[in-house]
Amino acid sequence: MSLLELFLFFFKISSVTFGGGIVILGIVQLEQEKRRDIDGEAFADMVSLAASVPGPIAVSIAWLMGRHYKGLAGSLAAVAGAILPPFLIILILSPYIIKYSNEPAVRGFFAGVLAGTGAIISVVIFDNVKGALWGKWWNLAPYLFVVSMIGVFHLHPLLVMAAVIALQYLHGRIYAG
Amino acid sequence: MTKIIELVWAFAQIGITAFGGGLSTLPLIEYQLVTKNGWLDAAGFGKLVAVSQMTPGPIAVNAATFAGYIEAGFAGSAAATLAIVAAPLLALSAVLLVLKRVSPEGSKKFKFMLRPIVAGLLTLSIVSPFMTTWNNGVTAVALFAAGIALLRRCRFFKEYPVAMLAIFGILGAIFMR
Numbered sequence: 001m002s003l004l005e006l007f008l009f010f011f012k013i014s015s016v017t018f019g020g021g022i023v024i025l026g027i028v029q030l031e032q033e034k035r036r037d038i039d040g041e042a043f044a045d046m047v048s049l050a051a052s053v054p055g056p057i058a059v060s061i062a063w064l065m066g067r068h069y070k071g072l073a074g075s076l077a078a079v080a081g082a083i084l085p086p087f088l089i090i091l092i093l094s095p096y097i098i099k100y101s102n103e104p105a106v107r108g109f110f111a112g113v114l115a116g117t118g119a120i121i122s123v124v125i126f127d128n129v130k131g132a133l134w135g136k137w138w139n140l141a142p143y144l145f146v147v148s149m150i151g152v153f154h155l156h157p158l159l160v161m162a163a164v165i166a167l168q169y170l171h172g173r174i175y176a177g
Numbered sequence: 178m179t180k181i182i183e184l185v186w187a188f189a190q191i192g193i194t195a196f197g198g199g200l201s202t203l204p205l206i207e208y209q210l211v212t213k214n215g216w217l218d219a220a221g222f223g224k225l226v227a228v229s230q231m232t233p234g235p236i237a238v239n240a241a242t243f244a245g246y247i248e249a250g251f252a253g254s255a256a257a258t259l260a261i262v263a264a265p266l267l268a269l270s271a272v273l274l275v276l277k278r279v280s281p282e283g284s285k286k287f288k289f290m291l292r293p294i295v296a297g298l299l300t301l302s303i304v305s306p307f308m309t310t311w312n313n314g315v316t317a318v319a320l321f322a323a324g325i326a327l328l329r330r331c332r333f334f335k336e337y338p339v340a341m342l343a344i345f346g347i348l349g350a351i352f353m354r
Contacts, residue, residue: 018233018339023199048284052291053272055265056235057198063266079262086234087258090242093228094254098247101224104354111313112320112349113227116342118306119324120230121200125299132296139293146297150204151304154212157194157205161294168290 001037001069003077010062010081017058024058025051028065038068058082142168180249185260187214188241192264195237197295202237204301210244211305217244223309231342237261316353320345 001009013031017024025047032043046068050060059082066078100106133139142164149160187209195202203226210217210225217225229239238258245257276283310317327334327341334341 014234016233018230024235045281045284048281048288049269049272051198052196052284052288053265053269054195055192055198055268056195056202056237056261058235059238059262059266060269063269079266083234083238083258083262086232086238087242087254089232089234090228090239091246091251091254093232094243094246097224097228097243105350108353109346109350110224110227111310111317111353112345112347113231113342114223114306115310115313115317115320115349116324116338116345117226117230118303118310118321119328119341120338121203121299121303121306122321122325123328124200125296125303128299129296132292136293139296141293143293143297143300146294147300150208150297151301154208157208158190161194161196164294165290168294172286172290 001035001074003070003073006066006069006074007077007081010058010078011085012081014058014082015085025061028061032065038065042068138171181252181256183214184245184248184253184257188245188257188260189264191237191241192261193268195261195265196291197298199236200302201295201298202240203305204298206237206240206244207305210240216248219305219309219312221247222305226306227342227346231339231346313353317349320348 009031013024013027017027029043029047032038038046046061046064050057050064053060059079062078062082063075066074066076068074070077097106101110129143133143145164145167146160149155149163150157191202191205191209194205206225207222211219211222225240225243228243229236232239238261241257241261242254245254247253249256307321310321324341324345328338329335
């Protein structure tokens with residue numbers, strides 16, 4: 001892909017993908033399979049890496065694919081394509097949201113959307129927590145640690161996560177012998 | 178200028194702790210914007226969550242653009258957005274530099290280690306939207322319950338949750354004003 005193609009590829013996907021996260025990886029994969037110019041294994045490596053580093057997954061996969069085709073310039077073009085649509089949309093909406101956010105109807109609109117978002121989160125949590133903990137009871141320890149230290153004691157997430165990753169690493173070491 | 182630096186610092190920290198992406202980023206955003214810096218109250222954070230879910234693109238990018246705009250206008254939104262993108266990309270580049278080629282097995286192991294952490298963050302992400310919905314009254318709670326039922330039972334809304342959010346927003350604007 002040329003620089004312009006990389007930019008447009010991610011611009012298009014980012015403009016129409018709601019929810020972010022894993023959803024965008026699925027769509028990138030479908031689009032990529034149509035093109036067939038990265039071999040399957042290399043692409044699987046990129047997906048795997050994008051999902052295991054911090055930060056928005058859409059941005060990481062854009063960076064890695066851009067790098068594959070055109071090096072640093074490719075990465076920058078792809079990432080620009082991935083973040084411009086959401087950036088511009090929010091930038092255009094923000095002044096109106098601030099101006100009208102105390103109108104009763106607008107407040108009601110946000111209250112309705114937030115109730116629906118709560119429902120989406122609940123469903124996602126149920127599936128995700130079940131998948132992460134069911135039958136893998138050791139995982140309860142890091143899970144409860146994250147929930148209590150960040151949620152109850154309001155410790156800095158960076159500290160909590162560094163501690164949990166260290167704990168998980170040690171456990172992996174000991175467990176593997 | 179101080180405000181811009183504070184925004185960049187806050188979103189850089191969110192960026193490098195945002196493992197798992199998507200909704201699991203919400204508690205990290207809440208920690209920085211509500212708990213630590215006091216830029217938003219619970220209602221303001223609810224608005225941010227609602228806006229991020231209604232618009233395309235990664236939630237963290239939406240949140241950065243919106244919070245940056247509220248705090249420091251266009252410059253703030255541009256700086257916060259760049260911070261949330263650049264910080265994790267620096268981390269990704271460091272990983273690539275250290276490992277040259279990431280072994281698929283290592284990345285798989287690491288993802289497995291992250292699962293309970295992401296599950297913990299996701300669990301925390303429901304607290305604020307649910308509390309705000311609870312305070313918004315009985316109609317909001319009814320929408321929340323109806324949302325869970327719709328996402329579980331209705332294939333259309335499962336595939337297009339944004340359609341459900343739009344409908345709930347309109348219902349909210351009519352019945353929760």
